[in-house]
Amino acid sequence: MLSVFNIFACNMCFACMYATVGIGIMKVSIGIVGLPNVGKSTLFKLLTGRKVHIANYPFATVDPNVGVVPVPDERLKKLVDLLKVENITPAVVEFYDIAGLVKGANKGEGLGNQFLSHIRNVAVIVEVVRCFRDDSVAHIESGIDPIRDMDIVDLELRLKDEESAEKENLLSKKPKIILLNGSDQDVLKDVKEHIRSINTPFIVADLAKVDGVEQLIKEAFQRLNLINFFTINPTEVRAWPIKRGTKAPQAAGVIHSDFERSFIKAEAIHWKELMNAGGWSQARKTGKIRLEGKEYIVEDGDVLFIRHG
Numbered sequence: 198m199l200s201v202f203n204i205f206a207c208n209m210c211f212a213c214m215y216a217t218v219g220i221g222i223m224k225v226s227i228g229i230v231g232l233p234n235v236g237k238s239t240l241f242k243l244l245t246g247r248k249v250h251i252a253n254y255p256f257a258t259v260d261p262n263v264g265v266v267p268v269p270d271e272r273l274k275k276l277v278d279l280l281k282v283e284n285i286t287p288a289v290v291e292f293y294d295i296a297g298l299v300k301g302a303n304k305g306e307g308l309g310n311q312f313l314s315h316i317r318n319v320a321v322i323v324e325v326v327r328c329f330r331d332d333s334v335a336h337i338e339s340g341i342d343p344i345r346d347m348d349i350v351d352l353e354l355r356l357k358d359e360e361s362a363e364k365e366n367l368l369s370k371k372p373k374i375i376l377l378n379g380s381d382q383d384v385l386k387d388v389k390e391h392i393r394s395i396n397t398p399f400i401v402a403d404l405a406k407v408d409g410v411e412q413l414i415k416e417a418f419q420r421l422n423l424i425n426f427f428t429i430n431p432t433e434v435r436a437w438p439i440k441r442g443t444k445a446p447q448a449a450g451v452i453h454s455d456f457e458r459s460f461i462k463a464e465a466i467h468w469k470e471l472m473n474a475g476g477w478s479q480a481r482k483t484g485k486i487r488l489e490g491k492e493y494i495v496e497d498g499d500v501l502f503i504r505h506g
Contacts, residue, residue: 225290225438227417228319232346233297233337235327236378236404238262241294243410262294268418268436269411270425272468272498276434279472286435288425290417293319299337300349313357313368321372321420323413324350328379328388329405343377343388372420375399376413380406424497427468428452429477445493449503456505463489464502471500 229237245264267287277285295315316322326343327336338345354369361367375392377384380403392399398416402409418438425436426448437451445465450457465487466480474480477500486502495501 225288225418225421225423226293226319227290227321227323228293228295228316229323229325230295230298230316231325231350232299232327234334235297235325235346236329237297237325238294239404240323240325240376240378240402240410240413241292243404243407244292244414264292264294265289266292266414268414268425268438270436272425272427273434273436275472276427276429276468276500280429280434280476282429282432282434284433286433288418288423288436288438290414292323297337298350298353300353313353316354316368316371317366319371321374321417323374323376323417325376325378326388328377328383328385328401329403330379330383343384344391347375347391373397374413374416374420376409377401378404424495426495426497426499426501428501428503439495441497443495444491445489445495445501446491448495448501449505452503456503459506460491461504461506463493463504465489465493465495466500467496468498468500 229241231237241262241264244266245262267289270287273285273287277283293315298313324347326346327341328343330341338349351369358367358369375397377388377399379401381401383403384401389399398420400409400412400416402413404410422441423438424441425438428435428437437448439448439451445463446457446460449460449463466474466477466485470485471477471480474483474485477486480486
């Protein structure tokens with residue numbers, strides 16, 4: 198007997214959604230790192246809306262703050278408007294606000310090994326680099342020098358990697374995004390040129406003005422090489438993150454592990470085709486719904502209806 202997940206889907210909160218994603222292909226976890234007092238906890242608060250301890254002295258954050266954040270996706274709202282359903286459940290990422298790193302962390306300076314072990318547990322790094330100038334906020338090094346600060350972080354990660362026997366989990370090889378915390382006037386041309394020379398994506402965000410946060414979430418999602426597919430039911434449109442290149446059975450397994458084992462077929466249509474057709478029933482009547490098998494590679498923006506045993 199066939200059963201179709203979408204008919205029976207419950208409306209889960211972000212936390213349940215994240216737990217379900219954990220069943221599937223990969224954990225979507227992002228660590229916010231950098232020297233002390235560069236804006237890490239401010240960024241975390243902007244991302245999550247959670248109250249965290251923010252102070253202008255080093256090591257105000259000891260244990261990592263953790264928050265689950267929805268991934269902005271304008272397609273969800275368009276699908277909800279088309280299908281006249283009430284609820285949206287976006288893809289989510291988990292952000293860790295990790296304690297500040299200092300020179301010598303690989304040897305235990307500051308919070309050293311504790312800091313580095315927290316980085317080991319995340320999939321991608323967002324390195325916050327201070328470019329803003331504010332005499333009321335202490336800097337652990339002498340003066341504002343973003344290139345020097347980036348070099349300190351990179352060196353500490355590489356030195357820790359040299360000690361590690363787990364060569365498949367190298368800290369310095371993790372995907373990274375650099376967030377330059379300051380206004381456009383604060384970020385000098387040579388800083389941007391330096392980052393381009395090391396082939397690392399970056400954004401300029403003035404965290405004091407709540408600027409660039411949504412862009413960061415999208416960039417982090419892309420840095421992990423993730424895409425979204427969607428499921429629909431009479432009350433909800435939901436986004437599911439998967440690795441680009443994932444086949445249909447494994448995508449079904451992100452929804453529930455049983456669906457991968459009992460996968461039969463996936464009814465599929467790209468979201469734009471669904472919009473143009475005017476809805477699922479109309480798309481089916483006009484032959485726009487495809488029936489895909491186990492070798493089908495799910496595309497970004499596909500709407501899937503999973504058939505399983």
